[in-house]
Amino acid sequence: MTTEIDIRKIFIKSETDSNKQYEMYYFLWKKDETPREIICSCPGYKYRGKCKHIEKYDPSNSDLWKSAKSVN
Numbered sequence: 592m593t594t595e596i597d598i599r600k601i602f603i604k605s606e607t608d609s610n611k612q613y614e615m616y617y618f619l620w621k622k623d624e625t626p627r628e629i630i631c632s633c634p635g636y637k638y639r640g641k642c643k644h645i646e647k648y649d650p651s652n653s654d655l656w657k658s659a660k661s662v663n
Contacts, residue, residue, distance in 0.1 A: 596663075598619075600615070600660060601614070601617075601655060614631070615632075615644060617629055617650070619656075625651075626656055629648070
C-alpha cells in the first residue's frame with residue numbers, strides 16, 4: 592500500500608528564545624507540487640491555530656519545506 596501523503600518535518604529556531612526550537616510539519620499530497628497544510632509545534636499554533644512561523648515559512652513565501660525530511 593502506498594502512502595498518499597508525504598509528511599515532512601524540519602526544525603526552526605525560536606525568534607524569542609535562543610534555547611528553543613520548534614518542529615514544523617508539511618503535509619504534501621503525492622500529486623501536488625507544494626504542501627497543502629503546515630503544522631507548527633510552537634505555543635502560538637497550539638493555542639490559536641496560527642503563528643508567525645507558518646506565515647514566514649509558508650510554501651508560497653519560502654522554499655524551506657523543500658529541505659524538510661520525510662517522516663513516513
